[in-house]
Amino acid sequence: MLDHRRLLILSGLSILFWILATLYIRFMPSYLVDPIKGSIGFITSIPVGWLSVLILKRIAALSNEELLAGVSVVGALAMMIDGVVLRWAPVVYGEDSTTVRMGAAWLLWGYGVSFAIALLMTRSKRRMSAR
Secondary structure: OOHHHHHHHHHHHHHHHHHHHHHHHHHHHHHHHHHHHHHHHHHHHHHHHHHHHHHHHHOOOOOOOOHHHHHHHHHHHHHHHHHHHHHOOOHHOOHHHHHHHHHHHHHHHHHHHHHHHHHHHHHHHHHHHHH
16 A cells, blocks of 8 residues: 555656646647657657656655556546546647647557556566566
8 A cells, every 4th residue: 555655756746747748738739740740759658658657666666566556646646637627728738629639649548558567567577576
């Protein structure tokens, strides 16, 4: 179980990651809307997601058993913020509805990638310790 200190750290990181992703959508819309740049953005989300999971693990001092829970806390909080903003203030992401839609798609992809990476890291650590 994650203690209060770790939950606070994870919540802060969640807000930080949400701000960084929002700034990316807001100020670099061509990297989402353009077919080639948008595809590159999806592909580069994989190493960025991997790095994000490693950062969370390190800063929050998560054990391998706590990693998936920690990533879930961060993802859940950021997704709830995204949901509220997309519903009531989509202009935060941009003026153009295509940018907002493509940004939302990129966000969903990124969350899924991060969850999958955390799951893979957790599973590979379990397998290695079982040997």
